[in-house]
Amino acid sequence: MNIGIIGSGNMGSGLGRIWAKKGHQVIFSYSRSKDKLENLARAVPNARAGTPAEAVASSEIILISVRWADIKDALKAAGPMEGKIVIDCTNPLKEDLSGLAIGHTTSAAEEIARMVPGARVVKAFNTVFAEVYHSNSRLYGSRRPTMFYCGDDSGAKSVVSKLISDVGFEPMDSGPLKSARYLEPLAMLMIQLGYAQGMGTNIAMSLIRR
Numbered sequence: 329m330n331i332g333i334i335g336s337g338n339m340g341s342g343l344g345r346i347w348a349k350k351g352h353q354v355i356f357s358y359s360r361s362k363d364k365l366e367n368l369a370r371a372v373p374n375a376r377a378g379t380p381a382e383a384v385a386s387s388e389i390i391l392i393s394v395r396w397a398d399i400k401d402a403l404k405a406a407g408p409m410e411g412k413i414v415i416d417c418t419n420p421l422k423e424d425l426s427g428l429a430i431g432h433t434t435s436a437a438e439e440i441a442r443m444v445p446g447a448r449v450v451k452a453f454n455t456v457f458a459e460v461y462h463s464n465s466r467l468y469g470s471r472r473p474t475m476f477y478c479g480d481d482s483g484a485k486s487v488v489s490k491l492i493s494d495v496g497f498e499p500m501d502s503g504p505l506k507s508a509r510y511l512e513p514l515a516m517l518m519i520q521l522g523y524a525q526g527m528g529t530n531i532a533m534s535l536i537r538r
């Protein structure tokens with residue numbers, strides 16, 4: 329598939345690299361450094377660098393991987409995304425990282441969906457630290473971590489579920505896009521565990537059932 333990355337920092341570079349290695353065509357975009365985008369693309373098979381508008385025009389799937397404070401600027405640079413599958417991995421963190429800036433009655437995913445009318449938005453990848461995407465493997469022992477995802481478009485969710493498997497996680501359908509109101513606080517729990525509780529960023533969740 330053709331995947332456009334809007335925001336080629338920790339998350340965008342990690343996920344883009346994995347998908348490109350899996351055979352997807354990836355366009356890295358949105359960095360303040362053109363050299364950074366070009367060096368990244370050169371180091372990865374099936375990848376190239378471009379502008380956000382080029383990334384959107386050439387791709388049926390778009391990953392939004394920018395900080396919450398930059399979301400409006402990034403979406404403006406990307407332009408309309410009608411009909412595209414838009415994966416939102418953001419967390420709407422406060423500037424001082426002390427908590428979430430929004431929640432309970434909305435979520436970053438729902439706000440992004442409002443900003444990109446007609447796009448098929450799916451929330452995913454926000455509950456795992458970027459370090460895990462930059463590791464050689466997503467396996468913990470013999471176990472694949474769970475990746476929760478949610479959205480209102482079943483076709484888009486099915487495509488994203490396959491992309492989650494490509495990354496090496498067990499996809500877990502968590503319902504409508506509104507469930508992002510639960511997935512974004514879950515990321516905050518991971519930040520608490522990783523930093524305040526000292527577990528570090530090479531951690532992931534696994535859902536068990538019987």
Ligand SMILES: NC(=O)c1ccc[n+]([C@@H]2O[C@H](COP(=O)([O-])OP(=O)(O)OC[C@H]3O[C@@H](n4cnc5c(N)ncnc54)[C@H](OP(=O)(O)O)[C@@H]3O)[C@@H](O)[C@H]2O)c1
Pocket residue numbers: 334335336337338339340358359360361364393394395396398401417418419420421453454455456457458459515
């Ligand atoms: N990091 C994690 O562990 C993690 C885990 C889960 C979810 N998330 C969420 O994922 C999102 C991305 O996080 P991240 O850690 O990947 O952030 P990041 O490393 O800061 O990447 C953001 C990207 O946006 C680009 N950017 C910012 N302002 C720009 C501007 N004015 N013009 C052009 N490009 C600009 C940055 O450019 P430069 O290349 O010039 O810096 C960078 O490539 C956030 O919402 C975060 O909450 C992060």
